[in-house]
Amino acid sequence: MLLEINPLVLPDPGLMIWSALAFAILLFVLGKFAWKPIMKAISEREQGINDSLATAEKVRAEMAQLKSDNEILLVQAREERAQILKEAKEIKDKMINDAKEQAKDAAGKIMADTQQAIENQKMAALIDLKNQVGNMVVEVSEKILRRELSNKPEQENYIKQLTNEIKLN
């Protein structure tokens, strides 16, 4: 046998039996009472660490989210303020314009009324004048009629004179 040349490379069956027994005992005892709880504990610890890290990351993200939310709110508030200010200004302008408009209208109306009143007064005055002229004419005519109607040219002059007087008005 080739293997018998050196006893070093010839596996001793007795030792193999003892080795197999030793390894089997170890595999059983350690597998049942050591590796199972140890591996479980290690993976649990790793799970715990991973969870904690994930939670921390989540919280950080939430904080960032909150911060950006706050910023957005701030920007929105600013915009709203600007909007409100703008609107207020618009309302103010509108009110002023409206007031101006109304005042103008009112003034216009007053002017028109006044003109109307002046016109009316004027008409009234004219009518009055006309009445007076009529009366005057009647009076003048009376006077003329009371005077003798002999002097024809003189009459004519007189009429002319009267007529001129009327035109003066």
Next chain:
Amino acid sequence: MNQATEQHNNTDQKEEGDFDVAGTILNHIRDDHSWHLWGHTSIHLPVILKTDKGFEAFSSSRLSDEHHQLVVYNGNYPYKQVDGKIKVMNADGSINKEASKKVFDISITKNVVSMYITVFLLIIIFLGVAKAYKKTGVTSAPKGFQSFIEPVIIFIRDEVGKPYLGHQAPRFMPFLLTIFFFIWINNLLGLVPFFPGGANVSGNIAFTLTLALFTFVIVNVNGKKDYWKHIFWMPGLSTGMKIFLMPIELLGVFIKPISLTIRLFANMTAGHILVLSLISLVFIFKAVSASAMAVPFTVFISVIELLVGFIQAFIFAMLSALYIGMAIEEHHEQELVL
């Protein structure tokens, strides 16, 4: 060195004061029926033999006399230790080869005792660590020995288990961890030059072969359909090629555990031989001054052996995981187009 070789050649005609280097080294690395402690003191371990006349057990002290010379012990047969092995002797003092073959030696040898010291140590250590996990829970940081063991376990899980076994890793972690720590502690004990250590367990081919056989069994028991298909009928190749590859692949199934056996055996034995050779320099040169060179070298090699002890245990576990991973892998049918 010539002198050393000459001395080695002349071992048969040993003179007083002559030093047999090869014999001494071989005696140190081979299994023994007694465990030498110091000087002339040694522990005589029990010899257990099974012959066609049944079991018999006796102390190995019966195999040597008070002058430490090997003698014949008359049990069921006349036994004598020859080169560390128990042989049946003839009346004229020669070896009875026929009868010797029938002797099945299951003695508690030095290696067996050393191995069971390791088993004892491992059980004490890991049950203690497991208890520590139960007691302190998982919320607190590991303490004491637990904090030394935990990174190693995580290392084995992340560097050996996960890369080769993927999601199936938890199933095989107990085997991988056991084989790794068993080899590692045996390697370390082998480096200790005095009593509880000193046995060359992990450098014994019977030990490494046994562990490799465990891997072999686990690989082939867990082998999936794809694994066997790749051995006997390699997919994606022509029929001629399939037939050609079959014996090669089949041979590979057996070469894997053999390579595991020889790698660990050769590495650990080589380390022991190296350290012993360096120490032997002192005796070869027969000068204390030689120790000025021999001792630093021995320390250097011993430190390297410390590393090798870890690396070999790691490689054994890693290759076991690799072989298991190859066997349980489920291929997503990727046909080779040639």
